[in-house]
Amino acid sequence: MTAERSAVPSTLAARIERLFRTAVRRPGGEPCTNEEVARACREATGRSFSAVYLWQLRTGRRDNPTKRHLESLAHYFQVPPAYFFEDEQGARLADELELIGALRDAGVREVVLRAVTLSPDGLGTISDMIEAIARREGRIRQ
Template structure:
C-alpha cells in the first residue's frame, strides 16, 4: 500500500493537500461525498464518505491500491503520488503552484510575464523579492518600517 514514510499521517496529509488545492471550477472544495461517489463509480467497490474522511484524518491508513488509483484519477495526479516519495514531492510542488495560481492577482502577474526575456523575468523576480521583504518588515511590528526607511 502507500509508502511507509509516516504511515497514516503521511497518507492523510497527501489526501488533505489534494482536497485543499484541487477545487471545482468555481473554486469551492469538493466534499467527501462527491469524491467518494466518483471513486465508487471508478472502482465498482465500496468507498464511502466516512471511509474517505477516515483516510483524510489518519484514522485509516490501509486503502487498497484501487482506492488510491481512484483518488489519483479524481484529483488528476499520478497514482505514484501516494507510493513514491520523490513523485509525491514533485506533485506537491506542482500543487503549490496550482494553489498560488488560483489567486487572481497571481494569475494576472504570471500571464503578464509570459513572453518576457530571461532578463526581464529576473527583474520581475527581484522586484517581487524587494516587495516581499518590505511587507515582511511591516508585519514585524510598528516602527520597524520606519527603521528600515531611515537606514
C-alpha cells in the same frame, strides 16, 4: 538564490487534504466534498468507497488504505499513485499542486499573465525582486 522546494506533506492524510484544497474544484471554485469524491471513485471502479472512509483517510483516523483506494483517488484527482508516497515524483507533484493553488489567487494570476510577455532578463529581474521581498518577509530560508 532560489526558493526552497515546497514541503511534501508527510502523512497520507495531509497529502489527501492537499489534493482536496488544490487539485480539483467544483465549477464555482469550491472544494469537492467527501461524498462527491467517494461517489466518483465508486462509479469509476464499481467498488465500495464510502464518504466516511474517505473522511477517515483525510483526518488520519485510517492510514493504511488498499491499493485500489489509492489508485481510485489518484485517478479522480488526476495524479499518479506515486503522489501518495514520499519520493522525488511526490515532491514534484507537491510543487505543482502548490502552483495550482497559487494560481487561483487573482493577484498571482495577474502577475503571471503579465510576466509571460517579458524577456528572459525581465523575468530574472522580477524573480530577483520576488526573492528579495520574500526574504524580507521571512518566507525564504538562506
